[in-house]
Amino acid sequence: MEFSIKQGSPEKLKGGCVVVGVFEGGKLSTAAQIIDKATKHALSDLVARGDMSGKSASTLLLHKLPGVAAERVLLAGLGKPGEMNNKTSVEILRAVFTALNGTPVKDAALYLVDQGFSKDASWVIRQAVFAAAEQAFRADGMKSKPSKPATLRNITFATLDKSGAALENVLNQAAATARGMELAKTLGNLPGNICTPAYLAARALALGKAHKNIKTTVLEEKDMQKLGMGSLLSVTRGSEQPAKLITLEYHGADKKQKPIVLVGKGITFDSGGISLKPGAEMDEMKYDMCGAASVLGTMQAIAELGLKLNVVGVIPSCENLPSGTATKPGDIVTSMSGQTIEILNTDAEGRLILCDALTYSAKFKPDTVIDIATLTGACVIALGHVASGLFSNEDKLAGELLAAGEQAHDRAWQLPLWEDYQPLLDSNFADMQNIGGRAGGTITAACFLSKFTEDYRWAHLDIAGTAWKSGKEKGATGRPVPLLTQYLINRAASK
Numbered sequence: 001m002e003f004s005i006k007q008g009s010p011e012k013l014k015g016g017c018v019v020v021g022v023f024e025g026g027k028l029s030t031a032a033q034i035i036d037k038a039t040k041h042a043l044s045d046l047v048a049r050g051d052m053s054g055k056s057a058s059t060l061l062l063h064k065l066p067g068v069a070a071e072r073v074l075l076a077g078l079g080k081p082g083e084m085n086n087k088t089s090v091e092i093l094r095a096v097f098t099a100l101n102g103t104p105v106k107d108a109a110l111y112l113v114d115q116g117f118s119k120d121a122s123w124v125i126r127q128a129v130f131a132a133a134e135q136a137f138r139a140d141g142m143k144s145k146p147s148k149p150a151t152l153r154n155i156t157f158a159t160l161d162k163s164g165a166a167l168e169n170v171l172n173q174a175a176a177t178a179r180g181m182e183l184a185k186t187l188g189n190l191p192g193n194i195c196t197p198a199y200l201a202a203r204a205l206a207l208g209k210a211h212k213n214i215k216t217t218v219l220e221e222k223d224m225q226k227l228g229m230g231s232l233l234s235v236t237r238g239s240e241q242p243a244k245l246i247t248l249e250y251h252g253a254d255k256k257q258k259p260i261v262l263v264g265k266g267i268t269f270d271s272g273g274i275s276l277k278p279g280a281e282m283d284e285m286k287y288d289m290c291g292a293a294s295v296l297g298t299m300q301a302i303a304e305l306g307l308k309l310n311v312v313g314v315i316p317s318c319e320n321l322p323s324g325t326a327t328k329p330g331d332i333v334t335s336m337s338g339q340t341i342e343i344l345n346t347d348a349e350g351r352l353i354l355c356d357a358l359t360y361s362a363k364f365k366p367d368t369v370i371d372i373a374t375l376t377g378a379c380v381i382a383l384g385h386v387a388s389g390l391f392s393n394e395d396k397l398a399g400e401l402l403a404a405g406e407q408a409h410d411r412a413w414q415l416p417l418w419e420d421y422q423p424l425l426d427s428n429f430a431d432m433q434n435i436g437g438r439a440g441g442t443i444t445a446a447c448f449l450s451k452f453t454e455d456y457r458w459a460h461l462d463i464a465g466t467a468w469k470s471g472k473e474k475g476a477t478g479r480p481v482p483l484l485t486q487y488l489i490n491r492a493a494s495k
């Protein structure tokens, strides 16, 4: 899909379709007013007749309007003037691309900037790009007869004045982010029998081949043994698939500049292990590597953009399965940090692989470490499928991540990491236990990680509720690639 920005008058733009907005109550957006004039009031007539209500996210497709160069005009309902919000803005954009995809149109020009959206032009452009990419995404690559690719190829964001030029950068960033999300979605959707730790490692190596400033290395179980990663290795004990520790180093700035490290949970299937999960919806645990997928998607996006930063991706990856060799509840293991862990529930495995990856991350002398994990079912109970859970040992970093989430409309919500929760992890037999009970399950999981991140600035994103959708529209969402990429774009800009 190609995106561009162009200045021009809506009646003169040639091509498949021009999209303009109409408000509920009959008011026309500026671009719609110009078309109305050029067509001797075709638009105000049909609004007066009641053919277009302007209701939010409604659409009406018009063909061959006299006085208009484009073959079609798509009217998009913007709702009542001044009443647009984040949710309705996204719904309107999705409705536009659904309508366009219902036509054979190959190229479309959208008048969105300054047409009544409540958010700034950058926000609208980002969400329009994400909505377009979402529509074009196909999850049926494993069907014997995959559906046809979308016909819509070229999307132009048209402006009436010169204001668009300033948006070129935002457009490139959004398009790279959308491609990063696409990679994260594709990997997330793959089943556990294909997307194994070795498969993730191969995809990471391929990313290193495709981008000359990414260097990928893969550690094997014997290497992890040497590093003392007893916690990570305890999770993979029941599996036939070898565990991998994948590292991607992106060099976009001076070697001396400290990197930002992204650590992604890469459990390619989480059965719970000996603490076996119930059967219902267990298939969804193929998505337990969505943190890893978001790291790969973000690394791809920043490499395409050539951000002037150093960023390292660290992906601990294995399966969590029961067997005669699997870790048992009550087992005590020694982590790379030297701290011992009493494993009371083998289903709390994400934190067990992350803690060793977090200790390992210190070797990069990081400026900041951010881990991303489908860590707790409790996070889904707390925040639903709207916000990712955010924890940090520095409020400034938390604030920057929250702000990036707002900008990219991939939002997070901060939860407390107070000392008061730490005693819930006390163990009689080891330095800590790996679960803290039902109460505050998302928080105690973060507390567990915090015991391994004391030496650097750190944040944790629990994406259990946001990384995928269930039900009819099931599939990975590509989140939080937009939040992470935006954060890194902002960091690069502030250097």
Ligand code: BES
Binding pocket: 270, 272, 288, 345, 347, 348, 349, 350, 374, 375, 376, 377, 378, 380, 435, 436, 441, 464, 465
């Ligand atoms: N991968 C799961 C978390 C999860 C569960 C994400 C359901 C999305 C939906 C994680 O490994 C896990 O099993 N967590 C346990 C922790 C518990 C045993 C303390 C959970 O949330 O039930």
Ligand code: MN
Binding pocket: 270, 272, 320, 346, 347, 348, 349, 350
């Ligand atoms: Mn689990």
Ligand code: ZN
Binding pocket: 267, 270, 288, 347, 349, 350, 374, 375
């Ligand atoms: Zn898990």
